[in-house]
Amino acid sequence: KAGVTQTPRYLIKTRGQQVTLSCSPISGHRSVSWYQQTPGQGLQFLFEYFSETQRNKGNFPGRFSGRQFSNSRSEMNVSTLELGDSALYLCASSSGLGLSYNEQFFGPGTRLTVL
Amino acid sequence: GDSVTQMEGPVTLSEEAFLTINCTYTATGYPSLFWYVQYPGEGLQLLLKATKADDKGSNKGFEATYRKETTSFHLEKGSVQVSDSAVYFCALSPAGDDKIIFGKGTRLHILP
Numbered sequence: 001k002a003g004v005t006q007t008p009r010y011l012i013k014t015r016g017q018q019v020t021l022s023c024s025p026i027s028g029h030r031s032v033s034w035y036q037q038t039p040g041q042g043l044q045f046l047f048e049y050f051s052e053t054q055r056n057k058g059n060f061p062g063r064f065s066g067r068q069f070s071n072s073r074s075e076m077n078v079s080t081l082e083l084g085d086s087a088l089y090l091c092a093s094s095s096g097l098g099l100s101y102n103e104q105f106f107g108p109g110t111r112l113t114v115l
Numbered sequence: 116g117d118s119v120t121q122m123e124g125p126v127t128l129s130e131e132a133f134l135t136i137n138c139t140y141t142a143t144g145y146p147s148l149f150w151y152v153q154y155p156g157e158g159l160q161l162l163l164k165a166t167k168a169d170d171k172g173s174n175k176g177f178e179a180t181y182r183k184e185t186t187s188f189h190l191e192k193g194s195v196q197v198s199d200s201a202v203y204f205c206a207l208s209p210a211g212d213d214k215i216i217f218g219k220g221t222r223l224h225i226l227p
Contacts, residue, residue, distance in 0.1 A: 004158075031213065033213070033214065033215075035215075035217075042217055042218070042219040042220060043204065043206075043215075043217035043220075044217075045214040045215060045216065048213055048214060050213075055213065056212065056213060056214050058214065090158060094213075097213055098213065099147055099149075099208040099213055099215065103161050103164075104215065105161075106151075106158040106159040106160070107158055108157065108158045109158055
């Protein structure tokens with residue numbers, strides 16, 4: 001079974017641009033979550049989608065948005081990029097709701113560099 | 116709000132040494148607790164978990180016990196190997212929630 005895939009793996013943008021990252025969950029998984037990983041703040045929760053609906057959102061500005069498609073693939077978008085948005089963006093999928101019973105599997109991440 | 120605090124690294128040990136990485140948490144109710152590991156150049160992998168008080172999670176020789184009275188979930192391994200070198204994250208998922216709150220991570224170096 002293929003794991004969680006994220007594209008692109010590396011991305012370089014300049015301040016003010018926007019970017020779209022893609023995540024394909026494990027086949028059959030309906031829940032997708034996004035996290036931002038930086039050296040200073042560590043791993044922070046961005047948002048979670050289940051069956052095309054956003055269920056949960058972290059404390060990030062409105063420049064960060066996401067969506068999920070009917071095939072469970074998810075995209076996140078960051079508009080008006082700032083230098084501080086440089087980070088590793090991780091996507092994770094799970095088969096259902098409730099992390100007590102359903103493991104989240106993480107992708108390798110997209111490394112975004114903002115110049 | 117809910118949070119996780121874990122010991123700062125890096126932690127450097129010799130092969131076959133005993134490992135403890137401390138982790139404490141703040142949360143309401145009964146969260147689920149996790150340890151994740153991130154090997155160089157790879158994504159996060161779930162190492163072990165515990166979903167209720169006094170549960171012990173174990174995997175690959177690592178163990179951690181959910182201690183409600185001390186709000187702790189310390190990671191231990193009796194004899195570490197060079198291949199255990201990685202970054203270890205303690206994390207929690209609040210009761211009834213599907214997000215994960217991570218600690219800052221502890222980098223572990225094992226010397227041969």
